[in-house]
Amino acid sequence: xKCPKLMLMSTALxxxxxxxxxxxVTLYGVIDxxxxxxxxxxxxxxxxxxxxxxxxxxxxxxxxxxxxxxxxEDLGGGYKAIFVLESGFDIGTGNFQQGGDLFGxxxxxxxxxxxxxxxxxRQYDSVVDFIGPLTGAVGNGTYSLHGNxxxxxxxxxxxxxxIKFTSDTYGGFKxxxxxxxxxxxxxxGTNSVFSLGGSYRFNGLTVAAAYLRARDPxxxxxxxxxxxSATASxxxxxxxxxxxxVYGGFASASAYQVAGAxxxxxxxxxxxxxxxxxxxxxxxxxxxxxxxxxxxxxxYTGNATFNSYSAFVRYSLTPFLWLNGSYDYxxxxxxxxxxxxxxxxxxxxxDYFLSKRTDVYFMANYQIASxxxxxxxxxxxxxxxxTPSSNSRQVVLRVGMRxxx
Numbered sequence: 129x130k131c132p133k134l135m136l137m138s139t140a141l142x143x144x145x146x147x148x149x150x151x152x153v154t155l156y157g158v159i160d161x162x163x164x165x166x167x168x169x170x171x172x173x174x175x176x177x178x179x180x181x182x183x184x185x186x187x188x189x190x191x192x193x194x195x196x197x198x199x200x201e202d203l204g205g206g207y208k209a210i211f212v213l214e215s216g217f218d219i220g221t222g223n224f225q226q227g228g229d230l231f232g233x234x235x236x237x238x239x240x241x242x243x244x245x246x247x248x249x250r251q252y253d254s255v256v257d258f259i260g261p262l263t264g265a266v267g268n269g270t271y272s273l274h275g276n277x278x279x280x281x282x283x284x285x286x287x288x289x290x291i292k293f294t295s296d297t298y299g300g301f302k303x304x305x306x307x308x309x310x311x312x313x314x315x316x317g318t319n320s321v322f323s324l325g326g327s328y329r330f331n332g333l334t335v336a337a338a339y340l341r342a343r344d345p346x347x348x349x350x351x352x353x354x355x356x357s358a359t360a361s362x363x364x365x366x367x368x369x370x371x372x373x374v375y376g377g378f379a380s381a382s383a384y385q386v387a388g389a390x391x392x393x394x395x396x397x398x399x400x401x402x403x404x405x406x407x408x409x410x411x412x413x414x415x416x417x418x419x420x421x422x423x424x425x426x427x428y429t430g431n432a433t434f435n436s437y438s439a440f441v442r443y444s445l446t447p448f449l450w451l452n453g454s455y456d457y458x459x460x461x462x463x464x465x466x467x468x469x470x471x472x473x474x475x476x477x478x479d480y481f482l483s484k485r486t487d488v489y490f491m492a493n494y495q496i497a498s499x500x501x502x503x504x505x506x507x508x509x510x511x512x513x514x515t516p517s518s519n520s521r522q523v524v525l526r527v528g529m530r531x532x533x
Contacts, residue, residue, distance in 0.1 A: 150202040155533075157195035161187050161219050162489075162528020169515040170369045170508075177369070179518030186513060187218045188225065190269040190479075190489055190530050192283070194233050206242040226286070227353020233286070244295040244304075251290050253306055254325030255386055256283045258336040262390035262401050264440030264454025264475060271493045271524055272475040274436040275374040275458040276512045279386045279405040280340065284512065287321045288352045300329045310348060318416075319348040332394040338386075345384035346417045359418040366425070366503040370516050374471070375409065375461065377502030378432050380424035382411030397444040407434040412463070426504050427464075434460030434468075452477040461502055469499035469507035485533065491526040 162185065169182035187193045196214035203209055214233040216225035226232025229250075236249030252260075263281050264272045273282040287308045294304035303326035310319030325338030342349035351362035361379040364371025385408040392401035412428040413420060440454035454475045462468035472495065479489040497507040497520045509522030516522070 151200065153197055153199045155195070155197060157533050158191050158193055158530065159219060159533075160190050160193055160528060160530040161185065162189060162526050164189075164514070165523075165525040166514055167523040168509075168517040168519060168521070170518045171515075172369060177518055182515065185220050187220055188216070189271065189491075189513070189526060190477075190528055192233065193217050193219060193225065196234070200240075203239075208240040209237075210240050210245070210247070211237040228355040229353050232353060236292075238292075242296070244293055247292050247294075249290070250286055250288050251292050251306060252283060253280065253287050253321070253338075253340050254304055254323035255280055255338040255340045255388060257294070257304060258302075258325035258327045258338045259388050259390045259403060259405075262334060262336055262392045263403055264401075264438055264452070264456070267440070267442045267450060267452030267479065268454050268475040268477045268493075269491060270513060271491060271511050271526070272440075272454045272456065272473065273512050274405075274438060274456045274473070275434070275471050276372045276510055278375050278434055278458065279388060279407050279436055281388070281403070281405070282512070285349050286352070287323075287349070290321065297329075302327050302329075308348065310343065317343055319344045321348055333391070334393075335389075335391045337389040339388075340384075340386040342384045343382070344414075344416055345381060346379050346423070349384060350379070357418070360422050361418065370503065370508075370510070372510065373501045373503050373505070373508055373516055374458075374469070374510050375407075375432075375434070375502050377424075377426060377504065378409035378412060378428065378461075380412050380414055380417040380420060380428070381409040381432075382414035382416065384409060399442040400440070402437075402439045404438075405436045407436065407460070408432070426466075428466075430463055432461050432463045432502070434458060448481045450477075450479040450481075452479060461500075466504060467500045469497060469501045471507070471509075472496045486529070486531045488529050489527070491524070491528070493524040493526075495522050496520060 164184045166182040168179035171180050199211045201209040212234050213231045215231050216233045236247040238247030277284040290306050290308040292306040305324040308321035312318040321342045323340040327336035356362050363376040363379045366376045388405035390403035409432045417423050436458045438456045443451045456473040458471040460468050474494045477491045481487040495509040497509045499507045501507040508517045510516035
């Protein structure tokens with residue numbers, strides 16, 4: 129008679145071997161780093177704001193830096209258990225990105241079925257999933273995003289505590305939706321986030337549409353990271369050296385809403401596309417947003433709305449050399465008698481691939497602003513991750529390198 133302990137160990141070993149044969153965990157990542165030149169960046173001298181040339185090094189411009197683990201276990205019958213843990217980082221400093229979160233880019237677990245996938249955790253919204261791939265940022269990076277990524281097409285913000293469904297593809301059509309639970313007792317909708325989207329692909333043509341609505345966005349959407357504030361604006365300072373003058377003055381909104389559509393067509397060696405979005409900061413001066421003296425020093429009330437338009441082209445000169453260009457136009461932000469602002473953004477990128485996983489690139493970006501921005505001051509040129517200009521114009525040049533693993 130066999131020893132029961134030995135039989136148990138043998139059974140466990142067989143089970144482990146069987147599971148290993150049907151499971152996998154993949155380590156993957158992106159490293160992007162480069163040198164920037166800014167012709168005019170805000171600085172304070174003798175108590176006054178002025179502009180100076182700036183040289184900086186930064187990560188995550190062509191593509192967000194990350195390392196991640198992706199796991200799959202085959203459960204049989206077309207069902208699989210899945211998970212993703214993905215961390216963003218700055219290789220210049222070694223710091224976490226996404227507000228100090230360990231797995232700030234994504235962290236979810238779920239089930240993949242023959243009909244679609246259900247996942248739970250910190251995830252991308254439907255605007256990111258369906259419209260994000262159909263933007264000029266794919267070839268021109270972060271600096272091509274409309275007005276500090278006012279519509280989140282560039283995936284600046286993620287959604288915590290969410291449940292998401294993504295369908296399989298049926299005849300070229302795919303759809304999905306997400307809901308984030310605010311977790312406030314007695315108030316189901318407080319701090320909640322909802323999004324819905326879909327896409328259709330036929331030969332070289334892809335069209336997509338998506339909708340996003342975040343309740344109490346200063347906490348639920350812009351402020352859901354480890355280093356976020358519960359009372360101050362999570363869109364950054366709007367006085368002194370600014371962070372986000374395009375829409376930082378609207379952080380007191382009770383709701384943030386984005387409705388967008390995009391199309392892209394690929395033929396021969398050319399990819400062309402365009403997208404549109406309507407962005408609304410609704411119910412300004414909401415006491416639940418935080419300290420209103422900080423959140424809304426201008427005392428705005430009502431709704432502030434933007435409209436964003438973009439077109440882009442990517443051309444494969446050779447299999448290793450890509451030329452990319454985009455144009456973005458953002459207008460809006462008028463409220464309480466304050467005129468709105470307009471932003472014209474032109475981007476051009478030369479991208480050379482040394483191999484399938486490594487490329488070097490050069491970016492040139494030019495922006496012109498006019499009108500009055502969200503801070504109630506003359507609109508200044510402003511790029512995501514770059515110190516805004518002290519005037520209406522700004523040039524940003526970058527040379528960088530990206531490696532995928």
